[in-house]
Each structure stands twice: as structure tokens, then as C-alpha cells.
Amino acid sequence: ETGVTQTPRHLVMGMTNKKSLKCEQHLGHNAMYWYKQSAKKPLELMFVYSLEERVENNSVPSRFSPECPNSSHLFLHLHTLQPEDSALYLCASSQMGLAAEQYFGPGTRLTVT
Amino acid sequence: EDQVTQSPEALRLQEGESSSLNCSYTVSGLRGLFWYRQDPGKGPEFLFTLYSAGEEKEKERLKATLTKKESFLHITAPKPEDSATYLCAVQSPRAPDKLIFGTGTRLQVFP
Numbered sequence: 001e002t003g004v005t006q007t008p009r010h011l012v013m014g015m016t017n018k019k020s021l022k023c024e025q026h027l028g029h030n031a032m033y034w035y036k037q038s039a040k041k042p043l044e045l046m047f048v049y050s051l052e053e054r055v056e057n058n059s060v061p062s063r064f065s066p067e068c069p070n071s072s073h074l075f076l077h078l079h080t081l082q083p084e085d086s087a088l089y090l091c092a093s094s095q096m097g098l099a100a101e102q103y104f105g106p107g108t109r110l111t112v113t
Numbered sequence: 114e115d116q117v118t119q120s121p122e123a124l125r126l127q128e129g130e131s132s133s134l135n136c137s138y139t140v141s142g143l144r145g146l147f148w149y150r151q152d153p154g155k156g157p158e159f160l161f162t163l164y165s166a167g168e169e170k171e172k173e174r175l176k177a178t179l180t181k182k183e184s185f186l187h188i189t190a191p192k193p194e195d196s197a198t199y200l201c202a203v204q205s206p207r208a209p210d211k212l213i214f215g216t217g218t219r220l221q222v223f224p
Binding site: 004 | 117154155156157158159162200202208210211212213214215216217
């Protein structure tokens with residue numbers, strides 16, 4: 001595997017379900033990010049982890065819970081989501097201090113029914 | 114408030130028809146401006162970083178330029194494979210790990 005991978009690529013879940021998104025980076029980076037991408041809206045930063053510590057939480061609702069067990073893996077745990085949470089969720093990684101040169105995964109297309 | 118605005122929202126070009134995409138920004142103390150390309154079903158792919166007014170970067174048919182208020186992505190003699198959404202972002206001066214993105218320009222190049 002190379003670059004940044006995300007699983008699953010597509011996810012349909014009910015409002016009462018609990019699911020997790022997984023991201024893995026194979027680039028030796030030490031910072032990882034979760035973004036939300038909705039139609040007609042800019043990419044929205046959700047969480048930033050640097051050296052496995054959360055450094056940014058962009059006022060995201062508590063129904064989204066991130067986890068970064070090590071510098072290569074990032075999870076986004078989902079529970080009791082709302083239909084407006086349907087979006088493309090993107091993971092990215094970078095070297096700490098080089099936030100602009102972020103490498104993105106292909107994303108997980110999430111649909112909440 | 115820091116903000117990035119991209120125009121046009123969508124652009125249709127014939128193959129070989131050169132054009133420019135615009136990214137205007139309002140941010141106090143620009144630390145960097147970045148261009149990404151996003152293909153359908155994929156994550157954004159990093160293209161260029163620009164740090165100061167007057168700076169230019171080139172890659173194949175793409176050239177990015179920067180002024181104090183805006184950046185342009187010039188596409189010279191585009192090909193159908195240049196079709197994608199082009200995203201512009203600025204680095205937040207208050208939170209260096211945070212990129213502020215525009216909504217993008219969806220480019221379609223027809224043969």
C-alpha cells in the first residue's frame with residue numbers, strides 16, 4: 001500500500017448505528033487530519049493530530065469521536081449521526097510544520113439514512 | 114474573518130483553449146497559498162505552494178501566480194485529462210496546521 005488509504009470507501013448507516021472510519025498513511029508523516037467535504041461547500045477541517053495528540057478540534061459535534069493510536073493510523077468513530085452528516089470524509093497526513101503539503105486519501109462517502 | 118473565494122464555479126473549455134482560474138483571499142498575514150487538484154471519487158492532490166506576491170510556479174500546462182489579494186491558475190492549451198476540480202487554500206496565520214479552502218472551480222476540457 002502506498003500513500004494514504006481509507007476504509008470503507010462507501011458507508012450507509014442509520015441514525016442509530018455506530019460505525020468507524022479508518023485511515024492509514026504509509027508516508028512516514030507525523031500529523032494527520034480529518035476533513036468533511038459537502039457539495040457546494042469548502043473542505044471543512046474537523047480534527048488535527050500532531051505526534052498522536054489532538055491539537056485542533058474545530059467545534060465538531062460529539063457524535064464524531066476521533067482516535068489516533070499511532071502516527072500511521074487515524075479513526076473516526078461515528079454514533080447517532082444526522083442526515084446532514086452525509087458527506088465525503090477525507091483523511092490527510094503531513095509532516096508536522098508542513099501543513100500545506102498534505103496528502104489526502106480517497107475519502108469515505110458516508111450516507112446517513 | 115479569513116476567507117477564500119474561487120471563480121468561476123465551473124469552466125468549460127475546448128481542448129487547446131487557454132484560460133485562468135481565480136482565487137481571491139482575505140487573510141491577515143498570508144503564510145502561504147496552495148493549489149490542489151481533485152478528481153471525482155478521489156482526494157485532493159497537492160499541486161503548488163506560493164508564499165509571496167510575485168512568486169510563480171509551473172507544472173506542465175499549469176502556472177500559478179500570486180499577488181497581494183489573489184492567485185491565478187493559468188492553464189495553457191489544456192487537454193481533456195486536465196478536467197478536474199481545482200481547489201485553492203490559504204494557511205491560517207492563527208493556526209498553522211489549518212488550511213482554509215475555497216469551494217473550487219470545476220474544469221471540463223472537451224476534445
